[in-house]
Amino acid sequence: MKILSMSGFVPEEICDTVRFSGYTGERNITHFCGYANDFISQVMLDDSIDGAIFPRSCDSTRIIPSYLKGSSKFQYQLKVPARSDDYAIEYFAMQLKQLRVAIEEYYHEELGDISNRIEMVNCRNEIIGSYYEKLDRISYKDYIDAIHEELSVALHESKHDELNRIEVTNPTYKHRVYLIGSFLANTDIIRKIEGCGLKIVGDNLPESGRIQNSIVESFDEDVYAAISRKVLSRRLSPTQNNFSKIISFDVNEMCKLHAEGVIFVSQKYCEPYDYLYSVYKKKLDELHIPVLHLSLSNSEDLSKAKLMIEAFADTL
């Protein structure tokens, strides 16, 4: 079983998945997010992948099933609730139960003990949390690469080697910045940010700030409800429709971390982050916090991004 998962809404507690982090395929759907585009390509073209779990949380993911129609691989779309109240938690828990049944039926395999997997995810997220707390003393590139590496191996196989290899090097830097965005498939952008003397001291990325220290506290209640509560109640994604909560949390954190500026990285044609940006930018302007918006779709954008980051660094 090698299931490619897209998004932090796909809980690792149910079964082993490989987190999608990037792929180069020839598929190019116009006006469509490149990240979702590449996910579709990998599911269709990569023979080592035999299944896909993805959310319905934005317009790009919403229509993924239409593009995967020709594939006989396992497919499951999680309808991520557009809200995070108790009804949503109950409803999402039902879906997680159904997901488990669907996987077992397709693969003719009984999935193991969930509580064991909960412990493993908790442990991993706490380790990420411990590094998140010292972001100003480690290389952010090393940190994010280690997380991506970690997410690409099966949970039970992971010894957290990559994470444990991160060294506290106390790198020198000129300015402290805060990073906002969706899953950072292209980590070259980090190299460019760090190359300009900018230190990322905090973020709200789904693979970092949003999962660090995110744990299932107790599962005396229904275990699926506990996982659902964890996934829906942690730091929010813009697809959960509470922009004001996201912004107030982030702004608090960036003030606490003495961030001097914000870098907002989004995928071109990613509407949740595009709408969030329009509100975010106004809020940061009010607070006199400079922000750089990088909307990326391909590698050409990276050289343009480099110039923009340099110019931004000069303004700080």
Add this chain to the structure above:
Amino acid sequence: MAQTIGKIQTRLMREYYKYFSKYAKGKTPESKVAWVTSFVPVEILEAMDILYYYPESYAAVIAASEREQELLAESERQFLTTDCCSYSCCIEGCVSLEDGPRGKLPKPDILIATNNQCNTLPAWWNILAERYNVPLVILDYPGEDMEKEIAYRYVKSQHDDLISELEKLTESKFEPEKLANVISNSERSVKAWQNVILNLRTKDIKPTMLFDDINYLITARCKEQTAELYDMMASELSQKEEITDGKIPVFWIGYPLWYHQDRFFSEIMYDYRIVGSNYITWWNLDYSGNNSSEKLFNAYNYTFLNLSQKTRNARLSKLIKESGAKCAISLRNKSCKCDFVSAKDISIPKSEIEIDMIDRSFLDIEKATGVLELLKTTIH
């Protein structure tokens, strides 16, 4: 008869626009105001005497009044990229400049959005919530892949919560009988509209009229007069001449071009006649069920854009078959990813044309002409 149809239309529109700043002359609504998306269960609002307005519809009016370019530019100045749905960008420009062909929309007391057509709308409503600092309610509709019982329970809880929230807002008690009456108005409107659009296939009518007149089903589906209006229209249309122009019958898949005076590129479609469109069927909601909760659940959980690709394909194929179309024009709409896939698996020859339903600068008319010429050659 035409006079009476016209009168009802004027009355409905006058009623809808009376608190827009151009006509209100400083008067503010006596009732609470909600801004809603196209597939909000407005029956609940109507039953609670709340006024509701559709920013999406107003964006269409803005484009039809040739005002979209300046408002789209303002949207960019408000940091909302025009990569996003143009309905939202147009309205962002409008609310920022407090300007539009009919002035400003009445200020909302509550914002309600659903995800049964796309995920853009809830995100868009978030930016409105920030601007107006009023409660935001997002209604989440699972669609058909989810077990019906689970989906029903989830949707019903949200509808019940919405009712409680509105009771608080209006400081009045919700009356279930009123809701039942309003739902039956909507059911009648849908039935009457179905009779109207039946005529498109055989009668000498311009699709422009249907693209425009569906507006009553969108903004006034639960008003008593809407069914009356559509009944009259259906009866008038049925008396029209049968069409015998020999043009190629074509199915229009996608949105009308709101900025175009005919709502489609009539200037290059002289060899074609539009005999069907999926857009004009989107609000044919199915209010089946034994009580109001079930009816609202069925109507709003199973909207066309909330269905699986398989069901959509089946519905679209049926519509195309019934229309007698020999080919289809499928619009690749910059604004709408969700509608992109509607025409994925149809069996008649089709051509894709890139457009935006609001932003006229997206259409390359020369390219579109070439595409239509080519389409002709594929029809036997």
